[in-house]
Amino acid sequence: MFNVQKNKTLRQDILRLTIPVIAEQTFIILMGVINTMMAGHISKEAAAAIGMIDSLNNIFIAAFSSLAVGGTVIVAHYTGKSDRIGAGDASKQAIYGGIALASCIAILAGIFRYPLIHLLYQGAEPAVLTLAFTYLEYTLPTYPLIAVTTIACGVLRGSGNTKAPAQVMIFMNLINVIASYLFIFGLHIPFTPIRLPGGGVRGAAVGIGLARFLGGIILIFILIRGTANLKIEHIFRFKPDWEKLRSILAIGVPASIESLLFSLGKLITQTFIVALGTVAIVANSVANSIHGLMMIPGSALGIAATTLVGQHMGRQDPKGATVALSYMNRLAMLALFLFNLAFIPIYPALASLYTPSREVSVLAANLLTATAIVSFAWPFAFLLPAGLKGAGDVRYTLTVSTLSMWLFRISLGYILCIQLRMGALGVWCGMYTDWFIRGIAFYIRLHNGKWQRHTVIKNSRAVKA
Numbered sequence: 001m002f003n004v005q006k007n008k009t010l011r012q013d014i015l016r017l018t019i020p021v022i023a024e025q026t027f028i029i030l031m032g033v034i035n036t037m038m039a040g041h042i043s044k045e046a047a048a049a050i051g052m053i054d055s056l057n058n059i060f061i062a063a064f065s066s067l068a069v070g071g072t073v074i075v076a077h078y079t080g081k082s083d084r085i086g087a088g089d090a091s092k093q094a095i096y097g098g099i100a101l102a103s104c105i106a107i108l109a110g111i112f113r114y115p116l117i118h119l120l121y122q123g124a125e126p127a128v129l130t131l132a133f134t135y136l137e138y139t140l141p142t143y144p145l146i147a148v149t150t151i152a153c154g155v156l157r158g159s160g161n162t163k164a165p166a167q168v169m170i171f172m173n174l175i176n177v178i179a180s181y182l183f184i185f186g187l188h189i190p191f192t193p194i195r196l197p198g199g200g201v202r203g204a205a206v207g208i209g210l211a212r213f214l215g216g217i218i219l220i221f222i223l224i225r226g227t228a229n230l231k232i233e234h235i236f237r238f239k240p241d242w243e244k245l246r247s248i249l250a251i252g253v254p255a256s257i258e259s260l261l262f263s264l265g266k267l268i269t270q271t272f273i274v275a276l277g278t279v280a281i282v283a284n285s286v287a288n289s290i291h292g293l294m295m296i297p298g299s300a301l302g303i304a305a306t307t308l309v310g311q312h313m314g315r316q317d318p319k320g321a322t323v324a325l326s327y328m329n330r331l332a333m334l335a336l337f338l339f340n341l342a343f344i345p346i347y348p349a350l351a352s353l354y355t356p357s358r359e360v361s362v363l364a365a366n367l368l369t370a371t372a373i374v375s376f377a378w379p380f381a382f383l384l385p386a387g388l389k390g391a392g393d394v395r396y397t398l399t400v401s402t403l404s405m406w407l408f409r410i411s412l413g414y415i416l417c418i419q420l421r422m423g424a425l426g427v428w429c430g431m432y433t434d435w436f437i438r439g440i441a442f443y444i445r446l447h448n449g450k451w452q453r454h455t456v457i458k459n460s461r462a463v464k465a
Contacts, residue, residue: 049131050286068154070252075158080314098147117179138205152219159230180207202213254394283363302386309390332379340372380439392454
């Protein structure tokens with residue numbers, strides 16, 4: 001009876017955290033999906049340019065959004081210890097640190113944007129490169145906004161509040177849809193002098209930038225107002241707390257390096273596809289966009305796993321953390337496999353929403369069908385390390401992820417795509433191999449218990465809300 005009650009409580013905790021995160025992640029992905037769709041109806045060159053720059057942006061964003069990982073873990077541990085003041089102080093440190101880092105990266109990326117894009121995408125068509133420069137120039141100023149929204153959502157999730165980030169993301173998505181459409185295609189109300197010229201790729205960047213700006217303001221207001229487990233006092237007065245910053249960075253820096261190397265690896269594999277031509281570039285971008293939607297249940301459970309494991313470890317309950325992580329991994333494995341298989345018949349129709357090109361749609365659908373067959377391996381490769389990070393086991397996840405990425409995804413992807421002439425499918429087969437290898441390593445780590453030996457925060461005080 002006791003175990004039945006514990007399992008029921010665990011399921012309730014998982015649902016409470018995961019359902020809002022599913023909504024949040026859905027709308028996050030949709031922001032990119034909708035922009036890609038609208039850009040695809042401008043031209044295939046526009047779709048290729050946005051896909052290329054989004055991959056580059058993901059590398060830069062990884063450097064400061066990892067502070068959200070550190071903030072999530074630290075706040076989860078403080079929440080497990082019922083230390084609301086410590087959670088608030090740690091959140092402030094993470095947000096200010098993220099803004100500073102994002103601003104520096106945006107400035108440097110702006111200075112070196114021309115040689116950087118020519119180096120990475122020298123095989124792209126001139127028209128694609130011109131649009132890529134435009135899109136990058138308009139997205140760089142939004143980096144600090146991305147830092148605020150990402151870190152604020154992370155610390156709220158760490159405190160156990162997943163509803164507020166979901167609600168803000170829904171709002172941001174609605175603003176993005178309306179603003180991006182208007183700024184991309186323009187507006188003319190018949191029989192009136194009201195006319196807004198369309199901005200194409202520039203408009204796509206402005207639309208999502210406006211959504212991020214409004215979302216950041218709302219999230220800051222939520223943190224100032226406070227929630228059950230988290231409240232930031234005097235948010236506009238900042239003094240570095242080096243002990244908390246060290247704790248955040250101890251989690252965030254390895255997570256940042258891991259995310260950075262992972263995004264860099266994906267960018268390198270994209271350069272293999274750039275050499276195949278515009279059709280392959282767009283098909284790969286479309287397939288990645290739909291793949292992000294298909295993996296939302298797993299991504300949501302992974303985000304919840306970081307919070308739930310962190311809170312269990314904050315309460316000094318490693319057994320509970322193990323049970324929760326194992327259960328969530330099994331749940332994600334089943335959900336992703338069934339979900340992706342069910343969508344195989346409609347992948348061509350989904351891909352056609354992005355572009356009128358049948359050649360692009362067919363290639364994207366083939367890539368997604370292959371992915372659906374092996375989707376059960378995804379949770380082992382990504383959900384398990386998300387849970388391990390919740391316990392502070394970031395160096396192991398960094399080592400495994402980096403070695404697997406460079407030894408299998410990149411090297412094997414190059415061999416299959418370029419040397420064996422498998423095209424874009426070769427790159428994706430290298431990705432599947434990467435999933436299986438890192439999944440085995442993380443499964444072994446979960447069951448040997450070494451991930452439970454980390455100390456995330458040294459001192460805390462139990463202060464009830």
